Amino acid sequence: MNWVKNNLGKWVLSWPPLVYLVLFFLVPTTIMFVAAFRFPGEFGGLAPMYNIEDGKLVWDLTLENFQRLFEEPLYWQLFLKSAGYATVTTLSCIAMGYPLAWLIARSPKKYRDLLLLLVILPFWSNFLIRIYAWMIILGPASAFTRAVNVVVTSLGFEPVQLLFTPFAVIVGMVYVHLPFMVLPLYANLEKHDLALLDAAQDLGASAWQRFWKVTWPLSLPGVFAGSALVFIPALGMFAIPDILGGTDSIMIGNLIKQQILDTRDWPFGSVLSIMLTGGVLLMAALGAVLARRGKRG
Amino acid sequence: MAKKPSWWLWAAAVITYLFLYLPLVIVVVFSFNDSKLNAEWVGFTTHWYTQLFQNEKMLTAAGNSLMIGIVSSLFSTVFGTLAGVALSKYKLRLLPFLVLTPIAIPEILMGVSLVIFYVLVNQMIGILELGMSTIILSHIAFCIGFVAIVVRARMQGMDESLVEAARDLGATPLQAFRLVTLPLIMPGIIAGALMAFTLSIDDFVITFFTAGAGASTLPLEIYSMIKIAVTPEVNAVSSLLMLLTLVLIVIASRVSPSALRTNG
Numbered sequence: 001m002n003w004v005k006n007n008l009g010k011w012v013l014s015w016p017p018l019v020y021l022v023l024f025f026l027v028p029t030t031i032m033f034v035a036a037f038r039f040p041g042e043f044g045g046l047a048p049m050y051n052i053e054d055g056k057l058v059w060d061l062t063l064e065n066f067q068r069l070f071e072e073p074l075y076w077q078l079f080l081k082s083a084g085y086a087t088v089t090t091l092s093c094i095a096m097g098y099p100l101a102w103l104i105a106r107s108p109k110k111y112r113d114l115l116l117l118l119v120i121l122p123f124w125s126n127f128l129i130r131i132y133a134w135m136i137i138l139g140p141a142s143a144f145t146r147a148v149n150v151v152v153t154s155l156g157f158e159p160v161q162l163l164f165t166p167f168a169v170i171v172g173m174v175y176v177h178l179p180f181m182v183l184p185l186y187a188n189l190e191k192h193d194l195a196l197l198d199a200a201q202d203l204g205a206s207a208w209q210r211f212w213k214v215t216w217p218l219s220l221p222g223v224f225a226g227s228a229l230v231f232i233p234a235l236g237m238f239a240i241p242d243i244l245g246g247t248d249s250i251m252i253g254n255l256i257k258q259q260i261l262d263t264r265d266w267p268f269g270s271v272l273s274i275m276l277t278g279g280v281l282l283m284a285a286l287g288a289v290l291a292r293r294g295k296r297g
Numbered sequence: 298m299a300k301k302p303s304w305w306l307w308a309a310a311v312i313t314y315l316f317l318y319l320p321l322v323i324v325v326v327f328s329f330n331d332s333k334l335n336a337e338w339v340g341f342t343t344h345w346y347t348q349l350f351q352n353e354k355m356l357t358a359a360g361n362s363l364m365i366g367i368v369s370s371l372f373s374t375v376f377g378t379l380a381g382v383a384l385s386k387y388k389l390r391l392l393p394f395l396v397l398t399p400i401a402i403p404e405i406l407m408g409v410s411l412v413i414f415y416v417l418v419n420q421m422i423g424i425l426e427l428g429m430s431t432i433i434l435s436h437i438a439f440c441i442g443f444v445a446i447v448v449r450a451r452m453q454g455m456d457e458s459l460v461e462a463a464r465d466l467g468a469t470p471l472q473a474f475r476l477v478t479l480p481l482i483m484p485g486i487i488a489g490a491l492m493a494f495t496l497s498i499d500d501f502v503i504t505f506f507t508a509g510a511g512a513s514t515l516p517l518e519i520y521s522m523i524k525i526a527v528t529p530e531v532n533a534v535s536s537l538l539m540l541l542t543l544v545l546i547v548i549a550s551r552v553s554p555s556a557l558r559t560n561g
Contacts, residue, residue, distance in 0.1 A: 009470055013383035014392050017376040017441055021395035024438040025407070028414035032406075035413055045416065096316070099309035122317045124542050126499045128519050129535040133320030135527065136327065141336035178317065207303075236403025239501060243523055253405050260409050261506070273409045280402060 036270040037061045044264025065271040075255070079275065082251040085166070085241075086234040089173040093181035093230050094223060096174065101185035101222075102215075105192075116186065123179040131172050131243050138162040138171070138244070164246035172240040180229035188222025189215075221291045228287035232280050252276055321539065328532035335527065345533040355534060358518040361429065362498050365514060369436035370493040376437065377444025377493070378486050382478070384445060385452035400442045408506030411435050415507065427509025435507045436497045443496060444489035451485025452478075484552055491549045495542060 039047040039062055050059045069075050104115045122130065137144050140161065149159040162168055192215065200210045238253030252272065259269035327335050331342035349355055380396050383389060399407055415425045425431055459481070463473040501516040508517060515538065522531050 009474075010383065010387045010389075013379045014387070014389055017380035017383070017445070018392050018395065020376055021392075021399075021438065021441060024411070024414075024434055025395060025399055028410035029406075031414050031417065032410040045420075046413075096313050099306055100313045103306050103310040118314060119317065121543075121546070122321060124495060124546055125321060125539045126501075126516060126519070126535070126542070128501055128516050128523065129324060129538060130320065132519070132523050132527075132531060132535065133324045135523065136323055136335040137320060139335065141334060143337075175316070175320070178313075232401070233403050236405045238405060239520070243520075253403070256405060256409060257506075260412060266413055269409060270413070273406055276403065277406060280406075284401070 032270050032273060035266050036065055036274055037063070038267050039064075040265050040267050044266070046266050062267075065267045068268060069271055069275065075272075078250070078252055078255055079279070082235055082253070083279070085169060085173065085237075085251060086231045088170055089177060089234045090181075090227050090230045092170065092174045093178055094227070097178055097181035097185055097226065098219075098223075101182045101189055104182075104186050105189035112190075116183075119179050119182050127176060128239065128243075130176060131240055134168065134172050134175065134244060135163065138168050163244065164249075166245065166249050168244040169241050169249045172244045173234050173237065176240065177230040177234060180233075181226035184225040184229065185219065185222045188219050188225075192218055224287050224291040228284060231283055231287075235279060235283070236276055324532050325536045325539070327529055328536045330529060330532075333528060335529065335532070345529040346537075349530050349533045349537075352530070354513070355515075355518055355530075358513045358515050361512055362515040365429065365433050365436060366494045366497040369433045369440060369497045370490050372433075373437045373440035373493045374444050374486060374490040377441045377489055378448050378482075380441060380445040381448025381485075381489075382452055382482070385449045396442045396445045398442075399439050400446075404439075404500075404502040405506075407435070407439060408503045411438075411503065412506045426511065427507060428511025431507045431509070432504055432512060432514070435503050436493075436500060439500075439503060440493035440496055443492050444486075447489040447492060448482060448485045451482045455481050487552045488549050491545055491552075495545055498538075498541075 034049075035046055038049060039060065041047045048060060050057050052058070100119065104112055104119075107115060136142060139145065140163065145162050148162065152158075152160055196214050196218075197210050200214050205213065235251075236253050236256075237251055238257050241249045241251045241254055242257075253276075256269055256272045256276065259265045259272060263269075326338070328345055329341050329343065330338055331344065332339040380392060384393060384396065411431070412427070415427055415431045418425045419427075425434075455478070460473050460477050463477045464470070468476065499516065501520060504514050504517060505520070508514070515534070519531060519534060522528070
């Protein structure tokens with residue numbers, strides 16, 4: 001009786017969300033994993049998991065969907081390409097986000113919240129609208145594209161197309177993910193002890209040495225945290241390649257969407273989703289290890 | 298003291314801020330442009346807004362989005378608050394995993410698993426046909442985590458001795474929760490609810506998978522408009538949606554810090 005009394009609060013609080021998330025997150029995810037081992041149904045979807053033959057239960061599961069993935073190099077190339085896009089996006093976010101995070105961390109306290117808010121604010125406007133904005137800017141008739149082409153042709157090259165290229169996909173991905181890089185970087189840089197920089201200066205370190213030998217190593221946990229927050233969603237992206245990219249710019253997310261919604265080959269779509277999950281877990285584990293090492297060193 | 302930020306750091310920051318805001322400004326500016334093309338400024342017009350308000354499909358989608366946003370933020374706030382309080386008070390095993398994972402994985406994974414789940418359940422027992430209900434159920438699932446994080450943060454900033462004082466004065470655990478804990482964490486709950494509402498209104502990926510042919514939302518309409526033919530009507534609806542989000546943020550920032558000042 002006492003046990004019930006002591007744990008009543010815990011049960012009342014945790015059961016409703018627990019039951020909901022088991023039903024609408026854990027169970028669906030489990031079904032997706034099982035679906036990867038089944039045959040596709042005749043009209044899409046899934047074939048039965050077992051048959052009753054002569055009164056006996058016969059399991060009807062297969063590894064064929066995984067085989068297909070390993071046998072067709074095109075799918076592997078698509079995974080590698082998606083990882084490439086996500087990597088370039090992450091590096092670009094570091095290059096753009098680092099100076100900004102640094103400046104915010106070093107500016108007077110009363111402006112910091114405002115400067116941070118200005119970074120987050122665009123993030124709160126709809127994701128599609130932000131991608132769509134780049135459709136306007138990179139479109140063939142836009143002032144930006146024409147200006148770029150004036151420069152390009154004056155240098156003696158053929159005019160370039162910006163929209164529906166891998167370049168446009170990267171720009172869109174960097175735009176959407178930049179706040180995820182700036183916030184953890186800021187949180188890290190803001191805590192640095194500036195006396196360390198003074199000490200380095202007294203010992204004769206140049207500005208570059210002060211950054212490379214002091215600030216950068218100390219900021220690595222922030223860099224890794226930000227990289228995980230950018231890389232993971234970027235890896236599974238399908239809307240940005242769909243809207244800003246051409247047919248050559250599709251990513252793994254586009255293939256998953258096509259298999260699940262258009263072709264309705266759920267088993268293969270599930271296999272691809274599982275591989276994507278695997279990639280995400282791998283990156284998360286790597287990020288955690290690197291962040292810990294960065295903290296120690 | 299270390300030196301102040303150098304000029305090139307300022308320059309880099311200004312360029313990045315321009316990079317962040319110029320696209321949004323362009324969308325708003327072109328929503329008032331009297332040209333079918335999003336290329337050059339021709340003249341001022343509110344034509345695209347009037348056209349938008351006569352677009353049946355858009356209005357229906359906006360109504361759907363609003364409905365889904367309200368219902369799913371209500372439920373996810375209740376579940377998320379319970380989860381947030383539970384996470385901060387007790388050592389739990391499964392709940393932290395279930396609350397945090399949906400936030401950490403790419404959205405597409407949740408979309409894929411949910412659509413398979415709904416269709417299978419529908420085939421077996423005939424409920425959960427893809428449409429409004431499945432969108433709402435999915436939005437609740439992915440918003441719980443965000444609400445829980447905000448509420449947990451608020452709980453951790455709370456002075457536990459206030460609850461103990463209430464208990465010493467004879468309050469039952471339920472009374473202590475309702476009269477002391479709940480008012481103290483209310484700003485966190487409201488902030489979480491607004492966050493859930495915004496996330497729901499804005500969500501594209503999970504909605505795209507779980508909507509079926511049964512229902513459309515604003516992001517789905519915007520997506521199909523972008524895919525088929527880009528007209529300045531998209532600029533108009535985008536500008537309005539931005540305005541709505543801005544209003545919500547202002548409300549949230551008013552609710553949270555003022556309450557922070559009086560209570561903590």
